[in-house]
Amino acid sequence: MEDLDARTAPPKGTVTQRVIDQIKAMIAEGLLGPGQRLPTERDLAAQLGVSRSSMREAVRALTFMGALESRHGSGVYVTQLAAGDLLESFGVVADLSRGPQLVELLEVRKVLESTTTALAAARIDAGQLAEVEQHLLAMESTDDTEEILAHDLAFHRAINYAAGNDTMAAVLDGLSSRTFRARVWRGYQEEGAIDRTRREHRRIHRALVARDPESARIAAAAHVGEVEQWLRERLAESQ
Amino acid sequence: MEDLDARTAPPKGTVTQRVIDQIKAMIAEGLLGPGQRLPTERDLAAQLGVSRSSMREAVRALTFMGALESRHGSGVYVTQLAAGDLLESFGVVADLSRGPQLVELLEVRKVLESTTTALAAARIDAGQLAEVEQHLLAMESTDDTEEILAHDLAFHRAINYAAGNDTMAAVLDGLSSRTFRARVWRGYQEEGAIDRTRREHRRIHRALVARDPESARIAAAAHVGEVEQWLRERLAESQ
DNA sequence: CCCGGTCATTGGTCTGATCACTCGCGCGGT
DNA sequence: ACCGCGCGAGTGATCAGACCAATGACCGGG
Numbered sequence: 425m426e427d428l429d430a431r432t433a434p435p436k437g438t439v440t441q442r443v444i445d446q447i448k449a450m451i452a453e454g455l456l457g458p459g460q461r462l463p464t465e466r467d468l469a470a471q472l473g474v475s476r477s478s479m480r481e482a483v484r485a486l487t488f489m490g491a492l493e494s495r496h497g498s499g500v501y502v503t504q505l506a507a508g509d510l511l512e513s514f515g516v517v518a519d520l521s522r523g524p525q526l527v528e529l530l531e532v533r534k535v536l537e538s539t540t541t542a543l544a545a546a547r548i549d550a551g552q553l554a555e556v557e558q559h560l561l562a563m564e565s566t567d568d569t570e571e572i573l574a575h576d577l578a579f580h581r582a583i584n585y586a587a588g589n590d591t592m593a594a595v596l597d598g599l600s601s602r603t604f605r606a607r608v609w610r611g612y613q614e615e616g617a618i619d620r621t622r623r624e625h626r627r628i629h630r631a632l633v634a635r636d637p638e639s640a641r642i643a644a645a646a647h648v649g650e651v652e653q654w655l656r657e658r659l660a661e662s663q
Numbered sequence: 664m665e666d667l668d669a670r671t672a673p674p675k676g677t678v679t680q681r682v683i684d685q686i687k688a689m690i691a692e693g694l695l696g697p698g699q700r701l702p703t704e705r706d707l708a709a710q711l712g713v714s715r716s717s718m719r720e721a722v723r724a725l726t727f728m729g730a731l732e733s734r735h736g737s738g739v740y741v742t743q744l745a746a747g748d749l750l751e752s753f754g755v756v757a758d759l760s761r762g763p764q765l766v767e768l769l770e771v772r773k774v775l776e777s778t779t780t781a782l783a784a785a786r787i788d789a790g791q792l793a794e795v796e797q798h799l800l801a802m803e804s805t806d807d808t809e810e811i812l813a814h815d816l817a818f819h820r821a822i823n824y825a826a827g828n829d830t831m832a833a834v835l836d837g838l839s840s841r842t843f844r845a846r847v848w849r850g851y852q853e854e855g856a857i858d859r860t861r862r863e864h865r866r867i868h869r870a871l872v873a874r875d876p877e878s879a880r881i882a883a884a885a886h887v888g889e890v891e892q893w894l895r896e897r898l899a900e901s902q
Numbered sequence: 903c904c905c906g907g908t909c910a911t912t913g914g915t916c917t918g919a920t921c922a923c924t925c926g927c928g929c930g931g932t
Numbered sequence: 933a934c935c936g937c938g939c940g941a942g943t944g945a946t947c948a949g950a951c952c953a954a955t956g957a958c959c960g961g962g
Binding site for chain 2: 911912913914
Binding site for chain 1: 691744750767770775
């Protein structure tokens, strides 16, 4: 048994990479839909004429990327290909970035979060607003930094998703991965920035309540900008 | 030989996933610096007490993600961890997204590219501007769609990197992956949108020459917005 | 001193076996 | 006839070992 069609024709690069591209292509072309189950690793390996090892490496890579999901004892499935699935691995970028790149990531966050916050001011509904308020209150009624951090994340997360663009929200989730925020925040808070942060959060919340997109945009940009500026200065010092 | 330190202590999840996390942690904590070479797969597998297969799957996943790079016959190395390395895989997201998600991705691009274009208007130097002009001229002196597409990509790419934030530019590279643009553009051009695109590009270029960030921002937003709007309408029709 | 080949090292691939988890089939009790 | 439970086939997860292929340093000849 050899080539079934043109997909196996060009023997370029490594075997595993080729398999990755083939599976990716099958998904992109709709031959494999969201939620659908793939043939068994053994069958698929035989079909594409590669060993099971190579097939497994390909599946593992695509799983890591969020395109596939393998359930032990059941089979390999295509994910829903939702923004959250595919962008989960985006957090790794934030975790592995350092120095000037962290500043650049904060700039990206500043731009995107300004937008989501402005959109949220126009679109947020009562239930979502209540959730935002809940995290705001929780953040002001404790001094436990871990708890504050958790509610800080949830506060922005709720706003981001209220903006209606799940893809943008998923990217922001990645930019605010737990380890990323923890690394930056650790130092930021030590300089008594907690009160300022609370004030900025209240300002963002006020803009949401007032349904004022422009104020919301400015408040969010200023909020992220404060952290960005602090990080920028810390980098300049350490040099 | 067993646990060398606390990293191997928690036997959670699958073996491969644990190895992935361990290597990631080693990089994040600076035990492995950019460009540094890792022990051989065989040694590393023995050190962590896993089979070479599992180790290879882990390495493959991190390679796919852009954190590692393995050179046949030489060894496995940590990449420079630059924005381009880590965000290359971001293009997969664009390739696998469909329907409403494409619109959301274009919204993200609209927001980010508005920013980079505005920044470029303030920061671009003579050499970079010349490159932008070159692609603009090339785009206007041919009717070959493939060539136009290539110069279109290069046009925006040059502007994005001229803005100075490589991370943001790398994200935009991912959002403009060849297959993504080709899929959307194919239909877009067929409606005689080429002339309009050229006009919009000229407008962006004019704003750059005039060092006018606000005009540049608006021109870029309008440019991407046109495509976004077209895609939105096409989706509404097909439903 | 330079060039070319040689060979140990190392990633790439394949094979086959075994373990661990799922799920459905069928047996047995009610 | 129905329900519950156990068992076994199917499938992914892991391991072990072998061989192939690319690399790069070392060494001998020119």
